[in-house]
Amino acid sequence: MPGTPAPPFGSPRLRAEIADHLRQARGVACSPDDIVVTAGTSDAIALLASAIDAIVEGTPRVAVEHPGYPSARRVLARRGAVRTVPVAVDDDGIDVAALAAIRPAPHAAMVTPSHQYPLGGRLPVAARLALLDWAEASGALVIEDDYDSEFRHLGAPLPALASLDRGGRVVLVGSFSKVLTPWVRLGYLVLPANPGLRAAVAAVRDDETCPVPGIAQEAIAALLASGAVRRHIAAARRDYAHRRRLVLEVLSGIEQAPLAGLDGGLHAVVHLPDHAAAAAVVARLEADGIAVAALGEYSAVPGAGPAGIVLGYAAPGDTRLAEALDAVRRVVLATLAGDGSRDTRAGGELERGPRTGG
Structure with a gap:
């Protein structure tokens, strides 16, 4: 209501709609009381x-994927004096055995099991269960970033890690930035049955209040209730599946530059032999107005990790996307051949950072 501050955990109507959305879309059995609007x-x-x-003695240690989402690492480092601990990922996602070998065990692990960012792996059920066993045995939390779970192109979506949690260890993080638009700046937490964590979150929110305007919360609640969000997601899946096919048609089959990360989500990875080649490709494309990111920027260990480029294909229209992809192919081939010339004339643009802070 006008003149009334928004509730600390968010609008009751929006929290109810998010809980219903997650039950239908991700199989997460949650109630409005479990939802925190962010x-x-x-x-x-x-x-x-x-x-x-607030609940850890000393400096909290949070395991993060390597390579992984750099903005998340920076946020963790800036809030709560958290120390991040990099853990390597394989083709499927975080290496759970490597995580379990860390001594002392981290207080939490932040993972992207539905679509590892940026390499694109999907954590198998057995590894998910092993991760939950690790959390239970070590008393740690698992922060599940459910990034891009709505856009699965190959294979049936696996259940959210939070839906398998029986020990109150998994916090689900979600957002409407990719589903709707980053301009919405609206996301959510799904808190587990963990009284200590809930009390700590409530204490922080009592001091900082909910940062999302009430009118925006009510608007998104109305969209969810009407079914408009579900219809939009269905239409977006078809559109992005078409753009994914364009990426595959243009960039597949380049020797020494295998394409990856396309089973889900809205970005692709072009692997390259080394970081120098990746830097050259990024610089040559940038000079022609095409923004892509070096895969090395996602490394949690400077100078380490796989080499390549990351490109997002959600924003440009089909014509501009096709032009930009043609330019990427020409530049990659020229770089691999040792050709220092630059002549792409793309006239198109890609997303440098397909993930935003949303």
Whole structure:
């Protein structure tokens, strides 16, 4: 109501609609009381960092995927004086055995099991169960960033890690930035049955209040209730599946530059032999107005990790996307051949950072 502050955990109507959406879309059995409305993913991670700092003696240690989402690492480092611990990922996602070998065990692990960012792996059920066993045995939390789970192109979506949690260890982080638009800046936490964590989150929110305007919360609640969001997701899946096919048609089959990360989500990875080649490709494309990111920028260990480029294909229209992809192919081939010339004339643009802080 006008003149009334928004509730600390968010509008009751929006929390109810998010809970219903997650039950239908992700198989997560949650109630409105489990939902905390946030101003996107970065705000959700910052809130959790402050809460973890409040319940942990000393400096909290949070395991992060390597390579992984750099903005999340920065948010963790800036909020709650958290120390991040890199853990390597394989073709499927985080290496759970490597995580379990860390001594002492981290207080939490942040993972992207539905679509590892940026390499694109999907954590198998057996590894998910092993991750939950690790969390239970070590008393740790698992922060599940459910990034891009709505856009699965190959294979049936696996259940959210939170839907398998029986020990109150998994916090689900979600956002409407990719589903709707990053301009919405609206996300959420799904808190587990963990009284200590809930109390800590509530204490932080009592001090900082909910950052999402009430009118925006009510608008998104109305969209969810009407079914408009579900219809939009269905239409977007078809559109993005078409753009994914364009990426495959243009960039597949380049020797020394295998294409990856396309089983889900809205971005692709072009692997390259080394970081120098990746830097050259990024620089040559940037000079022609095409923004892509070096895969090395996602490394949690400077100078380490796989080499390549990351490109997002959601924003440009088909014509501009096709032009930009043609340019990427020409530049990659020229770089691999050792050709220092630059003549792409693309006239198109890609997304440099397909993930935003939303």
